[in-house]
Each structure stands twice: as structure tokens, then as C-alpha cells.
Amino acid sequence: MDEIKKINAISSKAFYEEYLIPRVPVVIRNVAPWAALTTWSLEMFRQRFADRTIPLLGELKNMGEFINEVECSTEENPVPYLKELPLAEYFPELMKDLEPTATAMTPNWLANNLIPKKMGTRDGFCELFIGGPGSGFFMLHYDAHYVNTFITQIQGAKDFTIVAPDDTPNVYPREDRPNMSQLKDLSNVNLQQFPLYENANPTNVRVEPGETIFVPWGYWHASRIVAPSIAVAISTANAENWGLFLEDRSYSENTIKKIVKKSIFKLAGVSEKISAPFSQ
Incomplete structure (x- = not known):
């Protein structure tokens, strides 16, 4: 995988045939006409939800205070990264801003209201990420339960590193959590300790505001924030990966x-x- 293409939004059928089934990572521009893309900002979160509490590093934090810190984040002194926050649980009033469902994300059996909630991922299929420069999800990993993931940058750019499943032996999966790599920061890999990483073929791509990166199930990825960032990640499962999802969930x-x-x-x-x- 030498590069990750950037395409415009396409039909569900075309996406299914060209990217989902062959499991090809891709960046989609303007994935859907979401209100979030024009109305969400750090200032919006500060004004509307200043007193809303969020979990951060095992503690509850005031949203307004957190946004102030994000705006002061630097590469040398980054603030903690708010990641994997179930949007429907903490900001249910914002879910309507992510409608209509993007055609590339359909069908999504996790979003079907006939599916019991406990079969979803992390109590929901849509998660919020907010952070500043110097923050990011540095540890190489692939998403649990073999879900496909669509990560949309609402504000700010983010650099992603993608590694194909074929390179799994070269990224040192943990024995206790095989979807997590022992490589905690790809910008500083100790090749004496992890020599096989030299054989890996990571691909880098910058995802700009309004763009969505599709990460197929089993693909390793890590991210680094370039500018104050708001993003949402939506997990999907359908006939293509449903069997793997059920098996991994040990049903x-x-x-x-x-x-x-x-x-x-x-x-x-x-x-x-x-x-x-x-x-x-």
C-alpha cells in the first residue's frame, strides 16, 4: 500500500464493491451533508456545553475548562486527548447533526434499532474525539470486534499512519490484547527492541477538515493531531464482517x-x- 487515495462521495454500491469488500483504506471528501461540518467548533462546545462534565484520564472534567486547555495545547506541552467518548451518551442533542447517514456507511447493522444495545461497540457506534497539537492516538492498533471505522475530521487536520494486516508480525501485537501493538509511538520506535518494524510498510495520509478516512477491519492505525481537532468515528458492521464481529464478541x-x-x-x-x- 503505497498511498491512500482521496475521492469524492460515491454511492453505497460503488463503495461496497471498490473499497469495503476488497478492504481498501480511502479518504472520502464531503461524505455527507452533515450540519456538524459547518456548525461544530471548539467555541460551540464551550458556549453550549461549558458546564457539561466529561470523563478524562479517569476523572470528570468541565467541558468549558477542557476546551480552554485544548486551545493552549502545543507539541511541547500537549493536553490529554478526549477520545472514544460515546456521543449519544454525553451529547445526545448533537446526534441529529450527523444526519443523514453517509451512503458509504450503509448498511450498518450496528445502527439498526432491532439490534440489542449490548451488541453495539462501547455502548454506541459513534464516538467523539477532541484534542490539540501534540495529542493523538499514538499507539498502533486496529479497532476491536473487527468493525470498519469511518473517522471524520470536523475541525483541524490529523495525520494518520495506516499499516496493512499483512504486516501484523512486524508491528508486535500484544499477547494480552492482540489488537494493540507494543509500538506506543511510531515517531520514536526503538528498532533494537522491535527490529521487525523495519520490514513494515506504513502509509501516511493527512485528513483535512471535511474529510473522512475509511479504516477497514484489521488495519492497524495511529494518529497525530496537527491543529486543534474535533472528529467523530463511526463503527460499522454488515454481512461482510458480521460473522467476525459476533465471533470476537464471544456470542x-x-x-x-x-x-x-x-x-x-x-x-x-x-x-x-x-x-x-x-x-x-
Whole structure:
């Protein structure tokens, strides 16, 4: 993988055939006409949610105070990175700003309201990331449960490093968490300790505001923030990776049958308890 292409938004069918099925990372411009792309900013979060509390490094922090710190972040003195925050849980009023669903992100079985919440990822499929220069998700990793991930830069640019699954032996997966690499910062890899990394073929790409990077399941990636940044990540699963998702989530066959049964009753608008006598 020598480079990651940048394309304009395309149909769901074309994306499925050209990028999703062959698992090809790509950057999509203007993925959807989201209000978030024109209305979200650090100032918006400070004005509307100054008193909202968020979890950061194991503590609760005032959103307004955090935004002030982000604006003062530097490469030499970075502030902590707010990452993987479930948007629907902490900022539910902003979910409508990410509508309509981008065609490239459909179908997304994780977003189907017939699927029990516990089958989602991290209590939701849409996560918020905010940080300043010097921050980022430096550790090389691939997203858990074999989900595909779409990361959209709302404000600020971010540099991504992508490594293909074929290079997995060269990035030293952890034994306890195989989707996490022992390489904690790609800008400072100790080649004496991790000599195989020299054989890896990382690809770098800068994602600008309004652009979305598609990271297929199993692809290693890390990021570094260039300018004060707001981003959202949306996880997806469908027929292409659903089996891997269920297997990684360790659902037994009986559990899957129960989940499907509940979904059928929900779709029919019938109480499972009422229907029980007729299901023998």
C-alpha cells in the first residue's frame, strides 16, 4: 500500500464493491451533508456545553475548562486527548447533526434499532474525539470486534499512519490484547527492541477538515493531531464482517438465537412473554 487515495462521495454500491469488500483504506471528501461540518467548533462546545462534565484520564472534567486547555495545547506541552467518548451518551442533542447517514456507511447493522444495545461497540457506534497539537492516538492498533471505522475530521487536520494486516508480525501485537501493538509511538520506535518494524510498510495520509478516512477491519492505525481537532468515528458492521464481529464478541449460538428472537418480537410489536405459550 503505497498511498491512500482521496475521492469524492460515491454511492453505497460503488463503495461496497471498490473499497469495503476488497478492504481498501480511502479518504472520502464531503461524505455527507452533515450540519456538524459547518456548525461544530471548539467555541460551540464551550458556549453550549461549558458546564457539561466529561470523563478524562479517569476523572470528570468541565467541558468549558477542557476546551480552554485544548486551545493552549502545543507539541511541547500537549493536553490529554478526549477520545472514544460515546456521543449519544454525553451529547445526545448533537446526534441529529450527523444526519443523514453517509451512503458509504450503509448498511450498518450496528445502527439498526432491532439490534440489542449490548451488541453495539462501547455502548454506541459513534464516538467523539477532541484534542490539540501534540495529542493523538499514538499507539498502533486496529479497532476491536473487527468493525470498519469511518473517522471524520470536523475541525483541524490529523495525520494518520495506516499499516496493512499483512504486516501484523512486524508491528508486535500484544499477547494480552492482540489488537494493540507494543509500538506506543511510531515517531520514536526503538528498532533494537522491535527490529521487525523495519520490514513494515506504513502509509501516511493527512485528513483535512471535511474529510473522512475509511479504516477497514484489521488495519492497524495511529494518529497525530496537527491543529486543534474535533472528529467523530463511526463503527460499522454488515454481512461482510458480521460473522467476525459476533465471533470476537464471544456470542454463543444460543445467545445469538435469543437476540434474533427478541428482535423478531420487537419488529412484530408483540410481547415475548405473551407469545411464549404459542412458541412451544
